[in-house]
Each structure stands twice: as structure tokens, then as C-alpha cells.
Amino acid sequence: MRAALNKMHAHSEETVIVGDNLRTDILAGFQAGLETILVLSGVSTLSDIDAMPFRPDWIYPSVADIDLF
Numbered sequence: 001m002r003a004a005l006n007k008m009h010a011h012s013e014e015t016v017i018v019g020d021n022l023r024t025d026i027l028a029g030f031q032a033g034l035e036t037i038l039v040l041s042g043v044s045t046l047s048d049i050d051a052m053p054f055r056p057d058w059i060y061p062s063v064a065d066i067d068l069f
Contacts, residue, residue: 001032018063020044022052030054039063 005012016035019025020042029036038044038056041063049055060066 001028001034005032016068018066022048022056026056027054037066039066 005015012033016037017025017029017032018037018039019029020039022038022044026036026038026044035058036056037058037060038049039060039062040046041061046059049059058066
């Protein structure tokens, strides 16, 4: 994740990761110190969140529902 951020000249404080899988996408963002958005249109469900030791910052039904600014 750090290599990708460096290549894009991005900073973790200004970067958000969007994913549909808590165990891969959201965990990677959490470990990298990124803000995380879980979309429920794929692998993970709301009930999966309770089983994790971390939580996404934001949850949306799908990518189409994300309105960042």
C-alpha cells in the first residue's frame, strides 16, 4: 500500500480505500492508516462487521451511493 501511495505521490491522510471485502480491502486500508469505505454490493455484509476487530469508517450499499464531497 505504501509503495502505491508513493508512486501516486499521495498521502495516507488524504487517501480513501473503497472495497467490498473486510478481510482484504478494508483490512489493508486499516493497516495503512487510510480512511476506509465498505460497500455492501460484494463479498462482505453488515453482519460480518461485528466479527472483525476493526470497523470501516463508512459503509454504503454500493459504489454508486458514495458522495464524498
